[in-house]
């Protein structure tokens with residue numbers, strides 16, 4: 639009998655689901671950033687998600703502010719909201735590291751126990767829905783494009 643363990647897992651799942659829904663309903667840092675130094679657009683044609691990501695770097699290469707606007711499904715909006723929450727205050731290299739970790743977790747079959755996702759673990763549940771993985775990775779690809787100053791829209795295709 640491992641009822642206790644399975645109940646705990648369900649609780650965690652529920653918590654993550656709530657976190658996703660909360661960010662989808664009330665996206666953080668939603669809107670335009672007038673002082674953006676880096677921007678990128680992201681398009682996921684499979685689902686119809688479209689967003690524009692704004693990043694403001696300070697002189698030392700730290701992300702002072704981040705915001706996004708656009709429209710998409712709950713997962714794409716929640717992921718972008720969690721992204722902005724995560725990267726504000728980080729140096730560029732650390733933000734790129736998050737991009738690599740999140741895309742690795744979402745697109746591989748096995749969890750890498752060396753990666754500590756923190757609250758971004760909420761996104762890991764999306765792996766159970768392969769058709770929605772691109773919704774979750776879209777904003778992260780846009781982040782990477784923005785930081786590389788790549789002007790072509792990031793697309794999940």
Ligand code: ZN
Pocket residue numbers: 682685686687710711712713714772773
């Ligand atoms: Zn979507």
